[in-house]
Amino acid sequence: MSTDDPVSDITAGTYRALCKHGYADVTMEDIAAETDKSKSALHYHYDSKHDLLVSFFDGLLESFTDRLDAVEGETAHDRLLDLIDTVLMPPDDDTPDKGFQTAVLEIKAQGPYDDAFRRHLQEHDRTLREYVETHLADGVDSGEFRSDLDVEASADFLVTVFNGAQTRSVAVGRPVEETRETLAAHIDSMIVADGGAE
Amino acid sequence: MSTDDPVSDITAGTYRALCKHGYADVTMEDIAAETDKSKSALHYHYDSKHDLLVSFFDGLLESFTDRLDAVEGETAHDRLLDLIDTVLMPPDDDTPDKGFQTAVLEIKAQGPYDDAFRRHLQEHDRTLREYVETHLADGVDSGEFRSDLDVEASADFLVTVFNGAQTRSVAVGRPVEETRETLAAHIDSMIVADGGAE
Structure with missing residues (x-):
């Protein structure tokens, strides 16, 4: 479900990561694993999990x-x-x-x-x-x-x-x-x- | 609100600790602080926060x-x-x-x-x-x-x-x-x- 649009790729990945791990336990790494981004690329867009x-x-x-x-x-x-x-x-x-x-x-x-x-x-x-x-x-x-x-x-x-x-x-x-x-x-x-x- | 009954003392203390700290963040220490028990006395009664x-x-x-x-x-x-x-x-x-x-x-x-x-x-x-x-x-x-x-x-x-x-x-x-x-x-x-x- 990865797309050329980085925002919708992150959105879809965040959705899947929340489904799998829940809010309290989900990490930037879990979210990165559901997108085609690295964890550091995510941190380039967002300061924290909360921001994201x-x-x-x-x-x-x-x-x-x-x-x-x-x-x-x-x-x-x-x-x-x-x-x-x-x-x-x-x-x-x-x-x-x-x-x-x-x-x-x-x-x-x-x-x-x-x-x-x-x-x-x-x-x-x-x-x-x-x-x-x-x-x-x-x-x-x-x-x-x-x-x-x-x-x-x-x-x-x-x-x-x-x-x-x-x-x-x-x-x-x-x-x-x-x-x-x-x-x-x-x-x-x-x-x-x-x-x-x- | 501490009483002679250890169970109702722990119950009242757990209630107050949950009100203050929430479920995710509350610790055995927080609960002990709301009772007249020590943290180790609580652990004598209960194996874990989850048990309690x-x-x-x-x-x-x-x-x-x-x-x-x-x-x-x-x-x-x-x-x-x-x-x-x-x-x-x-x-x-x-x-x-x-x-x-x-x-x-x-x-x-x-x-x-x-x-x-x-x-x-x-x-x-x-x-x-x-x-x-x-x-x-x-x-x-x-x-x-x-x-x-x-x-x-x-x-x-x-x-x-x-x-x-x-x-x-x-x-x-x-x-x-x-x-x-x-x-x-x-x-x-x-x-x-x-x-x-x-």
């Missing part, structure tokens, strides 16, 4: 935003369900995503200690909330969703559910797929205009 | 179960809301619970790597689900909750929401209190017998 990871997460937020932009569907309801799949499912079924989700959870646990990571996590959290809000507001406008829906609180709740599904997947091995089903029912009952009336 | 922490988490599950047993309320609905407070709020407002929640999240991220921790996390997850299921089933029996409620799926969803609230509190500093409000609305609409009908 912060830059890696910048790129990650960008590609996450691209994936959220690619969400599609005829109705706001369809787009909301497609967003849920985008967030809960790995970007590519071939990738060893479980290892990566574990590294992400390790980094979430660094939030209180590490300013750069926390700012990143907050930006990621805010971006996701805003995309969810957009689909919810679209659905209220089109009459698909309840006119009295608290768009902000509902979006915030959905982001909490995403976080919970990801945490339990890592911590206790519970498949995220199971959350999708319950989320769809939650949306039908709490959010869809005539939901819960039966 | 596994035993600490045994005790933690026990006290968590005690707190779930203490949940009260006249109706199943009241008891469910009291359980939510019990789970999302710290056991004691004076404790520096944020640090402890962070250590717990670090340990959740160890789930895939550490068999003893994962078994613990799974036991904790299962216990919580079972208590939630009991209150939901009580409410179905009493007619408070929908007769067609999928008790197992609803309990599982609530546990996912708890995990999400705890993760976001640590990662991005979002107060767990905000989840309680939305959860109460979710319960009124999805779970309570005539919910969502208005």
Whole structure:
């Protein structure tokens, strides 16, 4: 997966190294081993593992935003369900995503200690909330969703559910797929205009 | 907070040391410093930091179960809301619970790597689900909750929401209190017998 672009080569290598070794244990050497760079070439680009990871997460937020932009569907309801799949499912079924989700959870646990990571996590959290809000507001406008829906609180709740599904997947091995089903029912009952009336 | 009981002295000391230093960085020395034991006395009781922490988490599950047993309320609905407070709020407002929640999240991220921790996390997850299921089933029996409620799926969803609230509190500093409000609305609409009908 090495390419001519040094940044995307380092990004892909960092991803693979995090999947294999986790955040706490991964070294610049592990990352170099997953790219066509030497360890000293990596140090030419980045002062430290921390610098490299912060830059890696910048790129990650960008590609996450691209994936959220690619969400599609005829109705706001369809787009909301497609967003849920985008967030809960790995970007590519071939990738060893479980290892990566574990590294992400390790980094979430660094939030209180590490300013750069926390700012990143907050930006990621805010971006996701805003995309969810957009689909919810679209659905209220089109009459698909309840006119009295608290768009902000509902979006915030959905982001909490995403976080919970990801945490339990890592911590206790519970498949995220199971959350999708319950989320769809939650949306039908709490959010869809005539939901819960039966 | 040192007591005559060596186990509860070590438990309280481990709690304080985890709050201060986090899971990855805490040492036997840090824990000893929070008890009236020497580091070598700790090593007499426990072979390693890992052993000590596994035993600490045994005790933690026990006290968590005690707190779930203490949940009260006249109706199943009241008891469910009291359980939510019990789970999302710290056991004691004076404790520096944020640090402890962070250590717990670090340990959740160890789930895939550490068999003893994962078994613990799974036991904790299962216990919580079972208590939630009991209150939901009580409410179905009493007619408070929908007769067609999928008790197992609803309990599982609530546990996912708890995990999400705890993760976001640590990662991005979002107060767990905000989840309680939305959860109460979710319960009124999805779970309570005539919910969502208005």
